[in-house]
Amino acid sequence: MNQDLVGREFPPTAPYLVGREKVREFARAVFADAPQHTDVAAAQALGFADVVAPPTFAMVIQDQTLQQLLAQEDSGIVLARTIHAEQRFTYTRPIVAGDELTAQLRVTGIRMMGGNAMITSEAEISDASGAHVVTATSVLLVGAEQSTDEGEAA
Amino acid sequence: MGYTVGDVLAERTVHVTRESLVRYAGASGDFNPIHYRDDVAASVGLPGVLAHGMLTMGIASSVVISALDPATRVLDYGVRFTKPVVVDPVDGADIHVVATVGAVDEEAARIDLKVTFDETTVLVKAQLRVAVR
Numbered sequence A: 001m002n003q004d005l006v007g008r009e010f011p012p013t014a015p016y017l018v019g020r021e022k023v024r025e026f027a028r029a030v031f032a033d034a035p036q037h038t039d040v041a042a043a044q045a046l047g048f049a050d051v052v053a054p055p056t057f058a059m060v061i062q063d064q065t066l067q068q069l070l071a072q073e074d075s076g077i078v079l080a081r082t083i084h085a086e087q088r089f090t091y092t093r094p095i096v097a098g099d100e101l102t103a104q105l106r107v108t109g110i111r112m113m114g115g116n117a118m119i120t121s122e123a124e125i126s127d128a129s130g131a132h133v134v135t136a137t138s139v140l141l142v143g144a145e146q147s148t149d150e151g152e153a154a
Numbered sequence B: 001m002g003y004t005v006g007d008v009l010a011e012r013t014v015h016v017t018r019e020s021l022v023r024y025a026g027a028s029g030d031f032n033p034i035h036y037r038d039d040v041a042a043s044v045g046l047p048g049v050l051a052h053g054m055l056t057m058g059i060a061s062s063v064v065i066s067a068l069d070p071a072t073r074v075l076d077y078g079v080r081f082t083k084p085v086v087v088d089p090v091d092g093a094d095i096h097v098v099a100t101v102g103a104v105d106e107e108a109a110r111i112d113l114k115v116t117f118d119e120t121t122v123l124v125k126a127q128l129r130v131a132v133r
Helices: A020-029 A040-045 A055-070 B018-028 B038-043 B053-067
Strands: A082-091 A100-113 A116-126 A132-142 B008-016 B074-081 B093-104 B108-117 B120-131
Touching (some): A020 A055, A055 A082, A055 A116, A055 A132, A055 B018, A055 B053, A100 A132, B008 B053, B053 B093, B053 B108, B053 B120, B074 B108, B093 B120
Antiparallel strands (some): A100 A116, A116 A132, B008 B093, B093 B108, B108 B120
16 A cells, blocks of 8 residues: 555546535435425525535535545556445535535545555545535545455445 | 334335446455456455445445435444445345434434345445434
8 A cells, every 4th residue: 555645635626516406305315204305495594595405415416526536647546456445524504506626635534444445535525615514524445355254345 | 203212213215236246346446356357256265246345335325324314423433344235146135224213312313234145134234323413
């Protein structure tokens, strides 16, 4: 595993415009039946401009940063042996339809355990004004040649 | 909304099918074929087509959020993926979610999620923290 990934600068992702129908589609996909995810009036009654995305919607934006990481030719990350081990989101506010979001990736740690590598990365997701919305943290486990059956394939 | 440690806030069984996986693939953009192709899943040594871990994580928070006051502010949400959810092409899979108040302080309540499939815990350290004011 390439330890130089820690501290490498990644450019912010291209702005992602959160669409109302995309939020509704995602809410339906994760069985999110609270009204603020699909009903504009219900969201507005809570003080939001439009429908509110379910908490894990941030993954859609974070994924663009993980693609940047996987595209590093020297990363040493082999997708076929990589599983998603942990995921965390820390919110300043929820994502709302109409938001224009960018994410900036930072690899915060690489830990070797036996032949496996645990890679922790953080995507800081901000709105068009530059204000923080959510930080998405992923731990990817890249197995040694002998693969593991634990966890979820990334 | 008051929170008391030990209170069960929500409990639900969500039935997922292969259609659910295809729907989540489209909604999320995660088109890894292990989530819809038996041959690909088998070729990498998996016991079958798996639900996306992020789908299971999303279902668990949906169950909690439906049970809370809609004005509740979520502060953070994290899980560890430990075991896969295998989704049978005919019978699907049942994901069982129980949300219990684990801790409360002046700022936040920690809601602990027990998420099981086939009697096995599939997410560990699944915790969602909400603001209490």
